[in-house]
Amino acid sequence: MSELLQSIDARTRLAGTNKLEILMFSLGLDSRTGRTETFGINVFKVREVMRAPQITRAPDMPNAVEGMVSLRGILVPVIDLVRFTGIPTDKEPEVMIVTEYNGRTQALLVDGVDTILRLDWASMRVPPPMLAQKMGGLITAVTELADGRLVMMMDVERVLSETGGHEEDDLYRHLKPLDIDNCTVFFADDSSTARRQISRTLEALGVNQVQAVNGREAWEQLQLLADQASSRGEPLNRSLQVVLTDVEMPEMDGYMLTRCIKTDHRFKGIKVLMHSSLSGDSNQQLGRSVGVDEYVSKFEPHRLATTLARLLS
Numbered sequence: 001m002s003e004l005l006q007s008i009d010a011r012t013r014l015a016g017t018n019k020l021e022i023l024m025f026s027l028g029l030d031s032r033t034g035r036t037e038t039f040g041i042n043v044f045k046v047r048e049v050m051r052a053p054q055i056t057r058a059p060d061m062p063n064a065v066e067g068m069v070s071l072r073g074i075l076v077p078v079i080d081l082v083r084f085t086g087i088p089t090d091k092e093p094e095v096m097i098v099t100e101y102n103g104r105t106q107a108l109l110v111d112g113v114d115t116i117l118r119l120d121w122a123s124m125r126v127p128p129p130m131l132a133q134k135m136g137g138l139i140t141a142v143t144e145l146a147d148g149r150l151v152m153m154m155d156v157e158r159v160l161s162e163t164g165g166h167e168e169d170d171l172y173r174h175l176k177p178l179d180i181d182n183c184t185v186f187f188a189d190d191s192s193t194a195r196r197q198i199s200r201t202l203e204a205l206g207v208n209q210v211q212a213v214n215g216r217e218a219w220e221q222l223q224l225l226a227d228q229a230s231s232r233g234e235p236l237n238r239s240l241q242v243v244l245t246d247v248e249m250p251e252m253d254g255y256m257l258t259r260c261i262k263t264d265h266r267f268k269g270i271k272v273l274m275h276s277s278l279s280g281d282s283n284q285q286l287g288r289s290v291g292v293d294e295y296v297s298k299f300e301p302h303r304l305a306t307t308l309a310r311l312l313s
Helices: 008-014 081-085 129-134 156-162 168-172 192-205 215-232 254-262 281-289 301-312
Strands: 019-026 038-042 046-051 065-071 074-080 095-101 104-110 112-120 139-144 150-154 184-188 208-212 242-245 271-276 294-297
Touching (some): 019 095, 065 104, 104 156, 192 301, 208 215, 215 242, 242 254, 254 271, 254 281, 281 294, 294 301
Parallel strands (some): 038 150, 184 208, 184 242, 242 271
Antiparallel strands (some): 019 038, 019 112, 065 074, 095 104
């Protein structure tokens, strides 16, 4: 399985082209449907894949956290995705995907991995409400393979948020309103968990907000706002100061959205803040290459608030 993940750094060339590579995996045979569904995770978030070693269990672990393993001297929490999703299966997961995102390392227990698939974000679609509801909002995008299988991108950011063992309200403690009048932030993110956290941060800062669920929707809304500002005979940056964007989004990713904004003169003076769980240096460099002004990792409301205060002032 390690051969699947060689030279991951070389894949950073995909950024800015609206393409991505995903590692496909399964969670076992669902006894309710008799089917084995296929899920995906961005290769950027995968550090390695291995057979699950012996896991040390400890009391009072958060829900679905199986325990801990030591990887080269580092203690890594292990999350059982089968248990987290509630998929009924009688087989214990035997494969461990070691992931790194939001500046943390964690391992995900799955039934098995398939292969790495390269595709275009434009082929990733927002899941229909029925599917999203069935999976409890865990699916952020869906694409169909040539053999008819559906691959569902899992919101692993939500998995980390709900198994992190902290109270969410603590993240927003001590945030204070900014003493700035009439400031607006537009943000785009496909994760409902991330959108909720961004919205709560902006509310605490007393900042107006407009949101979209993916890059394509964001670009359409932003062009409409630009047209409305033009009809009023005023620059858009008078009514909109910052665009905050995720990287991974169906239909159009954050790199492509940033490129569209930065090459359109109507958005002159508007800052782009990239807000992503892809927190590695290579991803930040790629963001800067398409014109990103600032970069903040997810799940850091205080750092996000500090950065927004600087950009808005």
